[in-house]
Amino acid sequence: MLIAKRTSVWRTRYQVSQDGHLVAAWDGSLWRSGGDLNVAGQGFQVRGNAWGSRFSMLDKAGGVVAAADRVGRKRWTVAAGGVTYHFQRASIWSQAQELYADGRKVGSVRKTSVWGSDIAVDLPGVPLPVQVFVLGVLVTMWQAQASAAGAAG
Incomplete structure (x- = not known):
């Protein structure tokens, strides 16, 4: 299981650890949907469309490593390495x-408490870079939802 701890009050920066060891970092973008992530010293960019419903994880050469589709809907997917993960x-x-895999729940991503910003990522069988990509997509989605709720109130 991965634990993501927010490291900045002003930005959406998270340090991701596994068994107490730092394995990745997420730095959300201030001006566009997405951000940058670093997994075991390897850098990736995460870019989303204007509606925040599609995201791509790009390597340094600009190649797509993973893609999320229908984000924000009840059901959505992530495709990476020829595998489609259903959320x-x-x-x-x-x-x-x-x-979900074969119609049953096999993992989850959730905040560790109602009031905190730490996140638990439990996605067994999913490669580490893809797990951190899912984390970044969800942090971006949750931030957009919070901003929309604040603007509406």
Whole structure:
């Protein structure tokens, strides 16, 4: 399981650890949907469309490593390395997302508490860079939802 801890009050920066060891970092963009991630010293860019419903993880050469589609919907997917991962919102009242395989829940991404900003990523069988990509996509989505709710209120 990965634990992502927010490291900045002003920006969406997270340090991601596994078994107490730092393995990745996420730095959300201030001006566009997405951000930058670093996994074991390898850098990637995450870019989203204007609506925040599609994201791509790009390597340094600009090649697509992973792609998320229908983000923000009840059901959405991530494709990477020839595998499609199926996610679903846990409930209408929760921000938690669950990973499904063969019709059963096999993993999840959720905030560790209602008031905190730390996130638990439990996606067994998913490669580490793809897990961190999913984390970045969800952090971006949750931030956009919070901004929209603040603007509406």
